[in-house]
Each structure stands twice: as C-alpha cells, then as structure tokens.
Amino acid sequence: MHGEYKVPGGKLVVVDLDVRGGQIADFRLSGDFFLEPDTALETIDAAVNGLDETADVSAIATAVRSALPPGTQMLGLTPEAIGTAVRRALVTAPGWRDLEWEVVHDRAVSPHMNLALDEVLTGRVGDGRRRPTLRMWEWDSSAVVIGSFQSLRNEVDPDGAARHGFDVVRRISGGGAMLMGAGQIITYSLYVPASLVAGLTFADSYAFLDDWVLQALRSLGVEATYQPLNDIASPTGKIGGAAQKRLANGGVLHHAKLSYDIDGQMMSEVLRIGREKLSDKGTTSAAKRVDPLRRQTGLSRQAVIERFLETFGRLYGAQAGHISEEEYAEAEGLVASKFATDAWLKRVP
Incomplete structure (x- = not known):
C-alpha cells in the first residue's frame, strides 16, 4: 500500500x-x-x-x-x-493529481444563487455527475453570509445591513458571518469526493484543501500561513477563512473567503461582532484583524484571481470548464425552495 x-x-x-x-x-x-x-x-x-x-x-x-x-x-x-x-x-486515498479537475469562473450571480450552486455542485461531484471542481465566485450584489448554525439577530445589525446595501443570506456550512462586499472579496469553492480527504481528521482537511492557495499567495509575495481551525493569515493580519460541509452522498464542499479590500467602519456597522469573540484574538476591533490583499499585493482583484487559477492548474492539471444550464436551473429551484425563504434564513432566529 x-x-x-x-x-x-x-x-x-x-x-x-x-x-x-x-x-x-x-x-x-x-x-x-x-x-x-x-x-x-x-x-x-x-x-x-x-x-x-x-x-x-x-x-x-x-x-x-x-x-x-x-x-x-x-x-x-x-x-x-x-x-x-x-x-x-x-484507505487508498487518491492524491490531487489522481483526479480530473475542472476550474470554473463564470458570470456574476446573486448571493442566493452562489449559495445554491455550492449545494448543487457538491451533490453532483458526490454522485459522480461532475468532475471535482474549483469555482471562483462572482457577485452581482453585496451580502452578509451567516453560518448554518448562527443566530441571525446576534450576528447582523439589520439597519446597518440595509443602509449599506447588504442582503443577508445563510449558507449550508458552519462557521462565522462573512461580509461579502461585491468587488471587495475573493471567494472560491472546492467540490471534491470524500475519498480525497480520506484518512485526514476534519481539522487537518482544512489546511490540506487550502494548501494550493497558500502557494499562490506566496508567489504574490504574501507570507501566507494557515491558522487552525480555518483561518488564512499573514504576519500583519488575517486574510480570510474557510468552512466545510459534507453531504451524505460523499460530496465535500470546502469554500473560503479572502478579503481583497475592506471598509472597517462599515463592517462594524453591519456585523454584531461581540467582545467575547474578539477576546482571544488580542484586539478590540474586527477590522484591525483583517489585512486585505489589495494592500499586500498592490494588484487588481482580477490579477489575484488569475494567479490563483494559474497556480491551481499548474499544480493539479485542471481544465477550464463552465456551469451547465441544467446546473443553473437546479440552483434556481433551490433558491426558490430554500435559500431565499424566511424559513431557511431564520432557522436560528
């Protein structure tokens, strides 16, 4: 073996x-x-x-x-x-290069559609209808994305969100609230079979699935490291964080948000980030914890994304692909039945 x-x-x-x-x-x-x-x-x-x-x-x-x-x-x-x-x-786990990878960077869609696509594409990889895939997200509007188990009222100031033009949506993975300003963040998802992370602890799988992006960031001069459980950081501050969801059919969703730019004042007015959450971070301001890629690289958002895709393709031999019309249609159905409903958004009030 x-x-x-x-x-x-x-x-x-x-x-x-x-x-x-x-x-x-x-x-x-x-x-x-x-x-x-x-x-x-x-x-x-x-x-x-x-x-x-x-x-x-x-x-x-x-x-x-x-x-x-x-x-x-x-x-x-x-x-x-x-x-x-x-x-x-x-457990005879495959390596990255044993899989046939596809990379997707398609048109901008709504926050609800981005979240629905995560569920659809993870399920399709799990049941073998889609190749393992890296998807770079594009947003047509801004949103606060809260974790599957978070309390809506504890995490988001509705007046602040409305004032700054942020929709509020809930994703299928756990973890904390993320401020997703259109044009201010870089978001990606990996849809992989469970076999790729076989033999890894849940915690170790986070660093394993994000190692490629650390290599991409280092190639841009960012001294990126992984901070357990799910943070991507540099010596001057946090860059982003990751979350996961594992489906019963063997599909694994791993997605991450990296801050390209940030408005610290706006963040404090939209998110209700309590003192307890910040107490173990050695800071009293959430904005001070984040050090965006725009400042660290001096590059455009598109240039950073292109380096990410280039690095992933070089490491794993990925081919360019697209989301099919059938997949978009399935995701639209999920938006209507789940992600855009009050029942889902307020599942934890």
Missing part, C-alpha cells in the same frame, strides 16, 4: 507498507523532508512496523514520537503527518 501527504507549509511525506495478520508490516518512510540524525529514519520505520492496522493518526504519531531519540530534528515533517500518510495508504 502507498500513501502520500503534503504537509501544509511543509514537505511531502510518502509511506509504503503492507498489512499482515492485521498489523502494519514492511513499513518505509520517504519524502523531501529534513531529518536529523539520519538513523531516525530507521527508528521511525521500526516504530510503525507492528502497529495495528486500525491505529488512528494519534496512535501512530504517539508511537513515532516515543521512539525518536532526544534531540531529533524534523523539518517539514511531523509525527502526525506520518500518521496521516499511513491512514491515507490504508
């Missing part, structure tokens, strides 16, 4: 192994990481050999960490990354 795992911000971890009598056998670790002393490689191999084939990431990492000699240096590699690669080998 063969498994690979690219450590977000780190190196490629590769494992080859067999299973005999319910135990891991003939285990070999390799990759482009750095490890000192050299003998630690054999120590790691020995620590994993003999583990039960059902051992989870934590158990594998504990076995590796316990066996390492004092002073071992691991660069671009962690015991948890080894555990993840082993689990991916045991």
